[in-house]
Amino acid sequence: MPRIQLRDRVEELRLQREALGRQRVRRTVTRRDGVRCEVDGRWLVNFCSNDYLGLSQQFAVTGALQHSAASEGAGGIGSHLVCGHHAAHEALERALADWLGAPRALLFGSGYLANLAVVQGLLGEDDVCVQDKLNHASLIDAARLAGCRLRRYPHADPEGAVRQMRASPDGAALLATDGVFSMDGDIAPLRQLSLAARVQQALLYVDDAHGIGVLGPGGRGSVAAAQLDVAQVPLQLATLGKALGGYGAVLLGDAALIDHLAQTARPYLYTTALPPALAAASLAAVSLARKDHWRREKLRALVARFREGAAERGLSLLPSQTPIQPLLCGDNARAVALAQALEARGYWVAAIRPPTVPEGSARLRITLSAGHGDSDVDGLLDALAWTSDAVGASRSTLGAALTTP
Ligand SMILES: *Cc1c(COP(=O)(O)O)cnc(C)c1O
Numbered sequence: 001m002p003r004i005q006l007r008d009r010v011e012e013l014r015l016q017r018e019a020l021g022r023q024r025v026r027r028t029v030t031r032r033d034g035v036r037c038e039v040d041g042r043w044l045v046n047f048c049s050n051d052y053l054g055l056s057q058q059f060a061v062t063g064a065l066q067h068s069a070a071s072e073g074a075g076g077i078g079s080h081l082v083c084g085h086h087a088a089h090e091a092l093e094r095a096l097a098d099w100l101g102a103p104r105a106l107l108f109g110s111g112y113l114a115n116l117a118v119v120q121g122l123l124g125e126d127d128v129c130v131q132d133k134l135n136h137a138s139l140i141d142a143a144r145l146a147g148c149r150l151r152r153y154p155h156a157d158p159e160g161a162v163r164q165m166r167a168s169p170d171g172a173a174l175l176a177t178d179g180v181f182s183m184d185g186d187i188a189p190l191r192q193l194s195l196a197a198r199v200q201q202a203l204l205y206v207d208d209a210h211g212i213g214v215l216g217p218g219g220r221g222s223v224a225a226a227q228l229d230v231a232q233v234p235l236q237l238a239t240l241g242k243a244l245g246g247y248g249a250v251l252l253g254d255a256a257l258i259d260h261l262a263q264t265a266r267p268y269l270y271t272t273a274l275p276p277a278l279a280a281a282s283l284a285a286v287s288l289a290r291k292d293h294w295r296r297e298k299l300r301a302l303v304a305r306f307r308e309g310a311a312e313r314g315l316s317l318l319p320s321q322t323p324i325q326p327l328l329c330g331d332n333a334r335a336v337a338l339a340q341a342l343e344a345r346g347y348w349v350a351a352i353r354p355p356t357v358p359e360g361s362a363r364l365r366i367t368l369s370a371g372h373g374d375s376d377v378d379g380l381l382d383a384l385a386w387t388s389d390a391v392g393a394s395r396s397t398l399g400a401a402l403t404t405p
Contacts, residue, residue, distance in 0.1 A: 020332065021332035021333045021336060021353065022332060022353055022354065022355075027039050027040070028040075032057065033057075034054060034057060034371045035047075035049075035054070035369055035371040035372050035376065037348060039348065042346075043346075044343065044346055044347060044348040045346060045347050045348065045372075045376050045379070045380070046348045046369075047347055047348060047349045047366050047367060047368070047372075047380055048348055048349055048350035048365065048366070048367055049367060049369065050210070050241065050242040050243070050367060051242070051243075051245050051369055051371070052210075052213065052214050052242065052243040052299060052323045052367070052368070052369055052370065053213055053214070053219075053243045053244075053245065053288075053289060053292070053295040053296070053299070053369070053370050054245075054295065054369050054370045054371030055213075055243070055244060055245030055246075055285045055288055055289065055295075056245030056246070057245075058245070058284075058285070058288060060284045060285075060287070060288060061245060061246070061281050061282075061284045061285045061288070062281070063284070064277075064280045064281050064283065064284035065277050065278065065280060065281035066277075067280070068088060068276055068277035068279075068280035068281075069275070069277035072086065072088070072275075072276045072277060073275075073276075073277075074275060074277065075272070075275055076272040076273035076274055076275045076276070077272070077273075078272065078273065079269060079270065079271060079272060079273060080107075080262075080268065080273045081262075081269060084272060084273030085273060086273070086276040086279070087276075088276035088277070088279040088280045088283065089107050089273065089274065089276065089279045091279070091280075091283055092105075092107060092250070092279040092280075092282050092283045092286070093105040093106065093107055093250065095283055095286045095287070096238060096250045096252060096286060097252060099218075099220065099286060099290055100212075100220055100221065100223075100224070100236075100238065100252050101220070101224075101229060101230070102230055102236075102252035102253050103230060103253070103254060103255040103258075104252070104253065104254070104255040104258040104259070105250050105251065105252045105258070106250065106251045106252075106258050106261060106262055106268070107248060107249075107250050107273075107274060107279065108248065108249045108250070108251065108267065108268065108274075109248060109249075109267075109271050109272070109273075109274055110239075110241070110247070110248060110249055111136075111138060111207070111209050111237060111239040111241070111249035112138040112141075113249070113267040113268075113271065114237050114249045114250075114251050114267070115136070115138040115139050115141075115142045115207060115237065116138065116141065116142045116145060116265075116266075116267040117251070117261050117265035117266070117267040117268050118142065118174075118176075118205055118235060118237075118251065118261065118265070119139070119142035119143050119145070119146045119148070119174065119176070120142060120145055120146040120265060120266060120267070121260065121261040121264050121265035121266075121268075122146075122172070122174060122203070122257070122260075122261075123143075123146045123148040123172065123174055124146070124147065124148060124171075125147045125148060126148075126170065126171035126172075127146075127148045127149070127171040127172040127173065127174070128148060128149040128150075128151055128164075128165070128168035128171060128172075128173050128174075129142075129143040129146065129148050129149070129150050129151070129173075129174045129176060130151050130152075130153065130161055130164045130165050130168075130173060130174070130175045130176070130202065131143065131150065131151070131152050131153070131175075131176050131177070132152070132153060132155055132156065132157075132161075132176075132177045132178065132181075132188065133152045133153065133154055133155050134155045134156075134178070134181050134183070134184060135152075135176065135177060135178050135181075135207070136178055136182055136207060136209065137356075138207075139176050139178075139207060143176075148171075149168055149171075151164040151165075151167065151168060152164070155181075155184075156181075156186065156188060156189055158189055158192035158193050158195070158196045159196075161175060161193060161196045162196045162199065162200060165196070165197075165200035165202055166200065172202075172203075173200060173201070173202035173203070174202060174203050174205055175193060175196065175197045175200075175202045175203070175204050175205065176204075176205045176206075176207065177190075177193060177204075177205075177206060177207070178206075178207050178208075178209070178210070179206045179207060179208035179209075179210070179211040179215075179221060179222030179223065179236070180208070180209075180210035180211045180214075180215065180222055180322050180324065181210075181324075182209065182210055182324065183324075183326065183352055183356060183357050183363070183365060184318055184320065184324070184326060185210075185318060185320030185321075185322045185323075185324030185325060185326060186318070186319065186320050186322075187211070187215070187222055187225070187321070187322065188206070188222065190206065190222060190223060190226035190228055190233070191226050191227075191228065194226075194228055194232040194233065197232075198232070203234055203235070203257075204232065204233050204234065204235075205233075205234075205235045205236070205237075206222065206223055206233050206235075206236040206237070207236070207237045208221045208222050208223060208236050208237060208238060209237065209238075209239040209242055209249075210242055210243075210322065210323075210324060211223075211225070211322075212238040212239070212242070212243055212244070213242070213243030213244055213289040213296075214243050214296065214299065214322065214323060215322065218290060218293075219243070219289050219290065219293075219296055221236070221238065223236050230252075230253050230254060233253070234253045234254040234257055235251060235252070235253040235254065235257055235258075236251070236252050236253060237249060237250070237251055237252075238250045238252060240278075240282045240285070243289065244282055244285040244286065244289060245285050246278055246281045246282040246285055247274070247278050247282075248274045248278060248279070248282065295370040296370070298370045299323055299368060299369070299370045302323075302368045302369075302370075302372055302374070302377055303321065303322070303323060303325065303368055305374060305377050305378075306325055306366075306368060306377050306380075306381065307325070309377065309378065309381040310325075310327075310381060310384070313381060313382075313384070313385040314385075315327060315381075315384055315385065315388065316328065318363075323367055323368040323369065324365065324366075324367055325366045325367070325368065326352075326363045326364065326365050326366065327363060327364040327366060327384070327388075328361060328362075328363045329351075329362050329363055329364060330360055330361065330362060331360075331362060332351075332353045332354070332362045334362070334391060335351040335352070335353060335362035335363060335364060336351045336353075337391045338351065338364055338384075338387055338388060338391050339351040339364060341383075341387035341390065341391055342364075342380075342383055342384065342387055345383040345386075345387070346379075346383075347379070347380050347383055349364045349365070349366055349380075350364070350365045351363075351364060352364070352365045366380070
């Protein structure tokens with residue numbers, strides 16, 4: 001038997017992706033101004049970013065970045081346990097721990113790395129990681145890399161979680177869930193999950209990438225919104241790249257658990273520290289996220305306006321109260337055609353397809369930001385109503401939808 005040729009396999013997979021309408025196209029942004037982006041020479045209103053509070057271009061944030069980079073440099077220059085740990089990291093960890101009421105915080109290069117660290121640092125092959133079916137890919141990958149058993153339960157189903165934990169009675173158990181589901185926008189049933197974890201003697205870990213800054217009292221996220229704290233949720237993840245408008249991630253929680261991860265987790269030990277300037281930027285962003293309540297209020301009002309307007313126009317959104325507002329399309333080609341038609345009208349919305357979402361559930365993932373105005377939301381709603389009629393009707397009207405400005 002001749003050996004399988006990797007180039008042949010790659011070509012075969014490419015053809016398959018194209019046939020299934022799964023080929024991804026990377027777009028290049030040439031300029032950014034708040035929620036407006038220049039793409040291929042045209043300015044679009046961005047409805048697909050995770051900059052929910054509009055902090056990424058705030059002067060206090062970019063000013064802190066510039067100021068720190070000017071004195072401390074552009075790089076991280078080493079890992080945290082060698083020479084990369086800087087006072088700016090320390091200050092950011094303290095500020096997040098203080099804001100979220102956690103005993104300890106630990107900064108990571110990204111949320112992806114932090115998730116790898118938690119599961120790999122805590123679980124071995126005799127243990128089980130129980131996860132919601134719709135958890136973020138980094139949590140799924142984390143369990144695979146840790147070599148533990150991975151058992152998934154139906155979306156947002158605490159009883160399903162209990163069944164999966166019962167089915168693996170030996171070894172330690174970690175129950176891991178997204179706080180806000182990134183492609184659906186709904187909030188995990190954290191109170192019931194915390195009870196399930198307690199009954200099954202499992203440790204509950206909440207990845208709150210999309211909840212921090214947006215949900216709960218003072219923007220303290222989905223754990224605080226569920227009136228839980230470190231006693232019920234010993235570990236949680238706050239990412240810095242979403243509502244906080246920066247880059248990186250912070251694990252928060254029980255001091256002994258966090259210390260163990262800092263000592264042992266490979267995605268903490270064997271990677272360069274985040275540049276101090278990015279930590280300084282996030283420190284400024286945390287301060288704005290804590291005190292600018294108006295950003296959250298504006299965002300909530302925009303979400304309500306969008307949902308009311310969608311109902312009036314007969315658009316069926318998934319049941320989400322967060323800034324993630326998906327419009328289900330089902331078919332991959334239809335989702336892509338809708339996104340293209342919206343772009344022709346000046347709106348940038350992401351068509352999310354499998355494998356990011358389950359087969360047959362392609363969708364437009366519309367995200368709102370405090371940087372949007374009422375007129376942006378109304379304009380998007382009108383464009384959505386118009387294009388979904390056009391794209392839904394027939395291929396020929398689709399052609400019209402694609403060319404009408
Ligand atoms: C974005 C995201 C991550 C990854 O965070 P990065 O900092 O972008 O690597 C992890 N979990 C969830 C739920 C996310 O949405």
